[in-house]
Amino acid sequence: MDLRILEKNENSMRFVVTGISTPLANTLRRIILAEVPCMAIDDVIMIENSSVLHDEILALRLGLIPLKTDLDGYNLPEECTCNSELGCNLCRVVLTLDVEAVDETRTVYSEDLVSEDPNIVPVSSKIPIVKLAPGQKVRLEAYAKLGRGVAHAKWQPVSACAYRYVPTVEIDKDVCDNCGDCVDVCPVGVLEKTEDGVKVVNEFECTLCEDCVDACKKNPAAIKVSGNREAFVFYIESTGALPVERIITEALEIYKSKFKEFANQIAVIRNGSEKTD
């Protein structure tokens, strides 16, 4: 098993893993999408809302604002000992919003939300929430909680998480007549026409669309593209709620706990007596 990071930015990462199976890659992807927790506004108490948006729409828009998450400092509500509907200070953060447009039209932005915890704030300050006309007012209290993507997409820590096979592009030099049709048709510029024939210059970017194979006039085609089923290019883009590397390590931690939990269940099977239905 080998892992190489190709690219890492503030909120995204691209890496290649070789020597894993498709089910393992898919499990990792599914855990990242649905089971790595992050914070989002879940309950909203409206004190006053004279804006044009209904309470429900406003609450939905607040829920969809990604919040910077502190996974170590907070509990998941279902695992918290408080058992309270609105949570305690170990499983929720209160954000308040109190904005009034006095003389001019005013847009309410995510930066207007005042959090009780300086670490749990919207990832971006300029996410518009609602536009207020003079005299309109919004006052509310929002409860942010940890949750998982399986319950609602607002708890997904990633905006994109996908993998694809590592591509291989091969040209049969004996058959290729260097017509260049495949070069023109490639949408990502994998091929280049040279005097010595068509060359593969950017193999890694190939999306396996096979347009080049269709464009080839030879039969069978002089060009062959295939994906390596044991090597994957992962692309993960965080919403900003958690650093990308934390999302991956957290996902692998969840992976481990899943199998550990099932290992305990095997003991239940072992101890049971034989039975037939």
Place this chain on the structure above:
Amino acid sequence: MNEGRKMQLKVLKKTSQELKFEVEGEGHTFWNLLESVLLEDDKVEFASYNVPHPLISNIIVSIRTKEGKKPEEALQEAVDKALQRGEELNEAFIRALEELNK
């Protein structure tokens, strides 16, 4: 699906070569991988999971093994293998991160 909920298991059928159980708390994320790992074993004749209804997370898992290995042993080995691969992946990732930060 009730993924992420506590696992609950009920044995439906158990003989020395065959095992069938109903399990709650995990979905395709977990079972698709475990099924594929089970099938790598030559001694496993058949392994499959079935989701009777997409909105209810009671999953039926069936395993049949060849003589010389009990299904629960095959399961245990598959779980260990999966755990080991997860660990390897974790180590590979941490190593790659360290290399990047050098």
